[in-house]
Amino acid sequence: MGDLEFYLLHKPQVKPLKLTWKRDQPSINKTLTKDLRSFLVLFAHGTWPEGIDDFTVVADGNGEEKCELGKLNPSRRALYYDLKDSCLGGDGDIRLMIKSSSRKVEDTLRETTAIRGIPNQRIRKMQETETASPNRSHRKVEKDKSLSLSSSKKRKKSNDDAATPETDLSSRGTSTSRRLRLSENLKKQDVSPGTKRSSPPKSVPVVVTSDDWPGQRWGHAMCATGPDTLILVGGQGANQVISKDALWELNSVDLSWKVPEVEHIPSRPDLRTGHTVAYDEILKLVYVFGGSKNVRWYNDLFVLDVTKNKWSLIETTGKAPTRAYHTSTLYRGELFVFGGIYPNPNLEPDSCSNDLYIFSSVNKSWYEPLVFGSKPKARSGHSATLLGDKLVIFGGWDAPVCFNDVHILDLGLMEFSSPDVSGAPPSPRSWHAACPLSDNRVLIHGGYNGYQALSDAFVFSLDSLSWQQVTLNGTGPLGVRAGHILCSVSDNPDDQESEKILMFGGGDNEDNFFNDLHRVTITES
Template sequence: MDDFGVYAVFGANSPPQRLLSADGSCRVSVAVPPSVRQVVLFSSGPWGERICVNAELNDAERIPITIGKLTPYNKCLSWEQWEEETWRDNVTLNVTLVGGNLTKADWSEPALILAVKEYTPKDTVAQPAARELNGKRKRERMAEEDDGEKKVTKTGEEENMCPNGIIKTTPVRKVKGQTKGSQRLFASGTANGAGEMQGTAGKTPPQTAARTKSRQAKTPTQTASLHSPSGRWGQTLCPIDAQTAILIGGQGARMQFCKDPMWKLCTEDMSWVAAETLAEGPTPEARIGHTAIYDPESRRIFVFGGSKNKKWFNDVHILDTQSWKWTMVEAQGKVPPLAYHSCSMFRGELFVLGGVFPRPNPEPDGCSDLLYIFDPNLSIWYQPIVTGDKPSPRSGHSACVMQERKIYVFGGWDTPICYNDMYMLDLGFMEFSAVKTSGKAPSPRSWHGSAVLSDTKFLIHGGYNGNNALSDAFIFDTDTNSWTEVMLPQLSVPRAGHSIITMDTGGHCRFTEEDGDADVNAGSVSRTLLVFGGGDNEGNFYSDLTTVSVEELLAAI
């Protein structure tokens, strides 16, 4: 007997209600009562051949507020109103079952519309007090939203916001100066020059109605393709062997986190394989601004930090690429929640530098200048003793490990300044020094892409300067400390928040879904630069995969 079911709990006091069952509809739509500020979705029973359950919270205009997915290894989701900036009344929960013994007729059937059952607690004496409290909280929230430009709690402290976001009392779609359809790539704010930003690093410029209509028509949607990832920015693309890379996280159109957060890429034929449902264990919560780095010795990927709306992370998740299982580390020591930091690996340890803090810790829009090290063997965080001339606080910068003993840090921002300076950390002496460079240096920028091309050269491409996404590319030579601009048509599209990696290509690659391994038969091998995703801060989010020969790049110097 198949006892599979998907249940939802609407509010803290209501019992679970079944939405999907083994012999019922595969699509359900439920109107969330206005008084409900929490929704929990979970599955019960054997999954069988079922792949996943897609879930969306939509507003009154059917625009997704937040997106999640149940899988055989991640069987529970929860949403809270105060974590989702655009959650208001008239919210709808849409749930769709994928896989199992579904036919084409099942997929084409309309969603079954359910009503949330009314629930009256047995303790009728205590109920008026609870309702009065809910009404009081609702009135307080409405008063906060109508009381000026800042949301203030009872203690007078500002609520935690996305990095450097100016606090607004209205949803993102109704920010003054923006039309309804405009798309923000970066947090709100106003720009005052290429190198200086007032209030915030990042904003979509105000747009006319005609311009917005045209742009909205070509903006990629959040509908997941069966063959390739959806458009996004703020993701990570992490190589795990000669011809395989793992894509994790990201955010796409309408400020929504991707429904397809995890993919595998085989560079032999540049094909994608959806990988989220293949991994066992607790999958990391959706996020942007995180880092993912691969340790070839242990064959594990380490994911750290990032943010999701008002939620910020300092957790460490590990994906074992041999067993294809996720684990979450219970680490000792202290590291603050950070996003848009850099993470480098040296001798099996993670070196986390900079990043932006959540509000108001330690202060609004504050960036870090600290270095934290994570030791996976001991599962402990510690701060090393570092000397020399270290970089100023920043986030959105890049860090490249060169010759296995030096980390080169470039660019980034700390409101209201964007940087184009260079620092080097000598990992033998743990000493920082400012690098005096020659040649034409990149202009100030953050959220750019970087990749190591050879023992002595690395690439900087694109990024955001406070006004626009950039499309230029530069190569830095660590032997001569010199910059050289390179111009290639493959790198001419403006983008920021994208992923750049270098990999060996050629030969043959075959995916094995049982354990996530890839078999590689080496043939002719060449080094290739891969550019994925990103956005242009004009409403466009990319899912294209661009390749450039490293030899061609170096020959352009």
Template structure:
């Protein structure tokens, strides 16, 4: 059956309502409540051959008001009226297909196709967010997937710890307390987890120059396996992640404004086909082209090797039809160097010819040519792994940690991008314990941070700095890192804001040289059933000093 329907939201506080479809015709309609001044219309289901749906407000005594056209690339439109028909009654909202398209619509067994969605099915109400962006969570129905068994092994993305209800603020476990094995949500190789989502979490206590944003209805839902990608000193883009009840987040894309630490739903801000919900993918920003490259990841039994590009200047998604071959991968690393993407390691989908299920290969994507290729690499490459970290410093990619069942790593390898040669790094100082799904961020020209992660039994809470100049590890002591154990979280560094310098002609120029850098930590889970949507900020100078 071809499920396709049109919904409308009348005002900020009302749930979506489904338009009634005329029998044997693709013409939908619904009566508009009186005194409505704001309407949001969106589609739900498979478009198939449909290409254009015209949406109008009709009045028996007046000419119709055209609100716009729904298309496969523009599945939501909004209309506001502060005068004219705002107070009139008898208006009808109609949506009609322009052009022929055979349809066999399914109404999910409901006798009356005109109904109001229940709270369980409707888009969550975002207090203070305009109705025109609320469709970000409702335009694509991300329903339950086929495989939702709990506690089974050998299946992709299965969470042995599925909670039937939302949890409140997580409480840190006392060291030495019993941790039952059935509460582990992090598993490896084709068994990646579906964490449950708490509605709220915050780190208690006030610390100098540090702030924590608590969860509210205007922030992303709790998740892990997402990406947080900075695109300028004031903006970062959150993509994907896995949410409550083993479902992928229905709010998969957000924009973080670092000036006031506010979140804005962003799925409808960009045109074009958005990437399907996923975890274990990578999102890499190229500052020269101003584009975000999203690659790979997994969703239950579906694994990806597609490349989606978001142009942050035009705010449009495109999917690349690339030449060359790259296998479907999840929990790989992706590093940008001289305009090319270097993808290393990752988990293969199951079944796979390799018994370990992990990759030790390096693939390069050239965006200009839209081609994948494998370079000739010399030296001692890292063992196959996933959930590792990789960062670029001084023309080299430093690879740390990861997992390949049943081994968890804490070794360091470096890839010289000039020589294309791998070599192990002999480090000084006490290194981090073996871990995967940790957070990693570059702090300076010669230092990067490793925080948290998962060691096969527990989520971790410690933090370390690696100095590439001395090849030494240093333990970081900071209460915000050790507030709660977490893994599968995102860590990024950004400048606080642009600085303004006066010029003789009266104009302002922007500079980054004097901007203090800030570290942002978002999301993840503690392997005890709690998953976070908190946002913690720390000044990098305080971490390094």
């Protein structure tokens, strides 16, 4: 890594300005003309100079008022600032100053949050081995609670990408911890850079962890094993700690939790996050596949026999994909695994996938099917919801690009399609929650858009290929959240009246994690 340099992004799709810092130059000054007044993204790249604790970013407009925009330090290498919502009013030029820690700034407006990407899958100290993001937009990241925007290797960019490597506003990285997390300190409002922020939603109530209630977490997996029972597996909580209370059973009638007594000799799944679960109603088995923990990535396949309460590791043949933050769907005795993150060898950056793998429960083998149509772009953090014989894939990201596209995989024809849809779709997002509803519909809630967690909800109708925004009502305030779970359970899947929708866990993108449980109802907007 070379000497420290600063990069200033002031317009989407425009290459950042390079600002070089020299030790004998205590501050960097840059004048921005009035047409560059929407927002600022500033990030530092290179080796942090010895003896410098941080840099203070200060701006003044027309020489009348001085604002402190934020600080950059080794663990916070980027900041975003909304110029429209600041003391820098007016239409004149502004002067930006980047000053080393020896210079004290007296007039402060507010410290701007560092741009951090959620779903950092793996975290490593900046000084460690070269790292990069799973989408090949290679970034270095830090082992503490933040992500940086400093670039190491730069990925080859396809013509379809929505931003150049220099304009990444979020990052994911390769690291020793390989942990999924929500970025802290970003505001909760559903806004984009340059948009005036409104008041944040009310905070989400958090249930105190106890012996009869799961701990706070996100990145967990959950599925119904009957009309009254759901199984919760894994996840990760505060301080990037993998949840040790990894297996819970929920009674959907009285909303009570218990830890099932499960036999796990000779083996059971390691603690993990970014995995998936799927339930086989015929064999009464819960399949747990993939995920990651610290430096480990998994391609093992475990089953939990809910009749015998016993874990088993399936010995498989064929090439099992190593995946995390993918989707798994059980259909006619086969497990369909799509997308996700996979590690590359020799410390190369990990990558997003758009491959489809199938596990056959009959012959215990993995294979890649012949698929027709155009596959979705590589992604992770997406959702895949089964409606009949159609798999509805929505959203996800290959950082820095978030998606809000809809793809349908016909499991009978094994053909992808990208239909034209009507109605106002959800904004691009990943790490949202999704579940099937009656009448061939999918419910989408929350997620992360590369800047903050979201709180809105939408219903997609497969029959009409249309979106409708809706309002979710919980047993308490839902707030913003990502990395949570929605599950629908019903005695009769075709009876909307008997349908129960449950929401559990997640995080609010401010380093808060939840273990609240909601019985959710839908109100059409």
